[in-house]
Amino acid sequence: MNLYVIDDHPLMREAMVMLLRRLRAGANVVEVTHLGQLAMAVRDHGEPELICLDLKLPDTLGVSGVREVRSRYPHTPLAVISSELAVDCEEACIEAGADIYIEKSAGATQISAALKALLTTESELDQDELDGVETKLSKRQKQLIVMLDQGLSNREIAEKLGISEHTVKVHLWRLFKRLGVNSRTQTLHYARVNGLLIH
DSSP, rough: OOEEEEEEEEHHHHHHOOOHHHHHHTTTEEEESSSEEEEEEHHHHHOSEEEEOOOTTTOOOOOHHHHHHHHOTSOOEEEEEEEHHHHHHHHHHHHHSSEEEEEGGHHHHHHHHHHHHHOOHHHHHHHHBBOOOOOOOOOOHHHHHHHTTTOOOOOHHHHHHHHHHHHHHHHHHHHHHHHHHHHHHHHHHHHHHTTTOOO
């Protein structure tokens, strides 16, 4: 398993490497300081199974790094880990292709929980058998659809389920991928059209 950390700050990069090694013992954690070095690193170490990207790098501007990584590796989980406040940058990063946005100030425990959820397969994450061959949705995913329909925020969903807000975001990301949608609105439309919401 190849996990990539792209960050030009040595201390943050080392901390991320340690955190990932704790999450996935035996994984090959590759350190990259500039986005321009990523292609060569992948040639040397192999395809990434997770990319942790700092938003501010010497060779990126705004969300350009997110777009570039997403265009090269469309199916690789991409976590943006930034010192910028989520309220300022999260939406733009998600629109550019990031799967999750994590503030560096969130601390090791929260960052670790979010990355663990991204690295974990759906069956490991849910521990639920999939309900129904037609929808292929887990109980947790059906629960999420109902909560979205109730208009609950990520924070409210996190409180109800007793999980972190970052883990809620990962659950939503998996749900969107499963349904082939990009937003809460599209999820609810899909759910209504396919009879997943019964009022």
